[in-house]
Amino acid sequence: MRSFYHYMMRYRGAKQPTGESRLADWMFSDHDFPKHSFSYDEVSRYLEWNIPFTEAVQVFDRLWEDYLANGQ
Numbered sequence: 001m002r003s004f005y006h007y008m009m010r011y012r013g014a015k016q017p018t019g020e021s022r023l024a025d026w027m028f029s030d031h032d033f034p035k036h037s038f039s040y041d042e043v044s045r046y047l048e049w050n051i052p053f054t055e056a057v058q059v060f061d062r063l064w065e066d067y068l069a070n071g072q
Contacts, residue, residue: 004043005035007067019059026052040064 005027012028014021027033030050034042047060 001038003036003038004064004067005033005037007070008063019053019055020063022053023056023059023063026056 008020008024008027011018011020011024013025027035030052032046032050034046037043043064044057044060047057051057
């Protein structure tokens with residue numbers, strides 16, 4: 001099982017930025033992001049305290065569901 005961070009790296013570097021790519025690019029550049037976490041609570045709490053853009057938590061919630069659904 002890959003961490004959520006590793007799952008998100010598929011969204012990095014989009015030519016047309018989306019919520020997903022903005023979140024992935026921010027996660028990549030934030031050296032304190034919990035990159036090895038598999039915990040919804042840990043990642044969610046980190047985002048709530050360090051929110052990179054207004055809709056980041058909603059984007060995260062949607063992507064977490066996809067992360068779980070794909071057996072990551």
